[in-house]
Amino acid sequence: MEQTKALNALEPYLALTKSATSPRAAADLVTQATSNPNTYVFAELLQAPQIQSLSQTPEYAPYLQLLEIFSHGTYQTYAAAQTSTPSLPALNDAQALKLRQLSLLTLARNPRNLSYANLxxxxxxxxxRAVEELVISAIYAGLVEAQLDPRNQTVHVSGVAPLRDPEPNSIPSALAALRAFSARCETTLQDLEAQVTSVREAAVSRAAETQAAAQTQAKLLDEQRRAELSANAARTLGAHDRDSGRLVDAAIARLRGGGGGGGRAAGAGAAGLQNRTGKRGSGSLEAGPDYVDEAMDLDEEDPDEGDVGQGKKQRQSRRKL
Structure with missing residues (x-):
């Protein structure tokens, strides 16, 4: 964006070079271009034939040198040139401010140059204070992104606009620097790719371990549930067997009715008597011995009585019983 703005500001002066046929007109064009607050690149103007022709006129040749300093030099370059070339044009206020701003762009490439004392x-x-004012003007002009640090007497630059023209014969060294930078970038990319591969492999390994641990845990939980179910089933079956055993023992005890053969016969007689009378349940084992005795006494009296009426009474008494 800054380059486009600077090139657009230089366009009128490039157009005027076609009409600058005299050395005086070309020299005035240099003064006007370097004084404009929006022009920061001068390579195209410097290459114009009318401007290059100034080198053939000793009186105006210093204007060509001044334009070269604005293109790729610094304020120190200008100060040194004044010693060797006394005829070098003096700078007006606008030119002095611009040359200092352009010099700040060059110095900002090395952070060691940005102390207040060095600047x-x-x-x-x-x-x-003048240093701070210059840095502030460069910030507002969009030439640098910087912060002032008055406590430490230094300037922290985080960005520089690409508005300086390359010096003559500086292309080979610039290409060498770019190749070195490209090699460092390739090495860094290879290191990053190796680290990414290592991280991915570690992630896959962790995922496999997590899955294996989950499967093992699920298997253990399943085995534990099965063991608990088996234990519950065994306890239930044991309780059922104990209840069945108690029921069988109780039935056997009732069947025995207290022990010997006489008892079993008495029980059978009582059961027959209950079936005939219909006053007790047909399968009861709890017939009392008194009923059995009464039935036996009545049966024994039948042969001794000859009277028919007496026999009928006895049969009726049996029915009642």
Whole structure:
């Protein structure tokens, strides 16, 4: 965005070079372009034939040198050139501010150059306050992204606009720097890919371990449930067997009725008597011995009585019994 804006600001001066047929007009064009607050790149203007022709005129050749300093030099370069070239044009306020701003872009490439003391010396500023004002103007112009640190007397730059023209014969060194940077990027990418592969393998291994642990836990829980079911079934069956045994023992005890053969015969007689009279249940084993005795006494009296009426009374008494 800054480059587009700077190129658009330079376009009118590129158009004027076609009409700058005299060295004086070309020199004035250099002064106007370097004084404009929106022009920060000058490579195309520097390559114009009318501007390059200034080198053939000793009077105006310093203007070509001044444009070269604005294109890829610094304020220190200008100060050194004034010593070797006394005829170098003096800077007006707009030119001095712009050259210092462009020099800040070059110095910002190395954080060691950004202390207040170093910037004050490199940019020809009188006080640290002047350094801060210059940095603030560069920030508002969109040339740098920076923060002032008055406590530590330094400037922290986080971004620099690509508005400096490359120096002559600087392309090979720039290509070498780019190749080295590309090699470092490739090495970093390879390291990242290796780390990603390692992380993925570790994740797969952890997932397999988690799945195996879950399967083992499910198997153990299933075995425990089966064991509990078997134990419950065994306890239920044992209780049922004990109840059945108690019932059988109780039935046997009732059947025995107290022991010997005489008792079993008496019980059978009582059962027959109850079946005839219909006053007790047909299968009862609890007939009392008194009923049996009475029946036997009545049967024994039948042969001794000859009277028919007396026999009928006895039969009636049996029916009642």
């Amino acid at each position: 004050q010396t490199s940019l020809g500023l009188p006080t640290p």
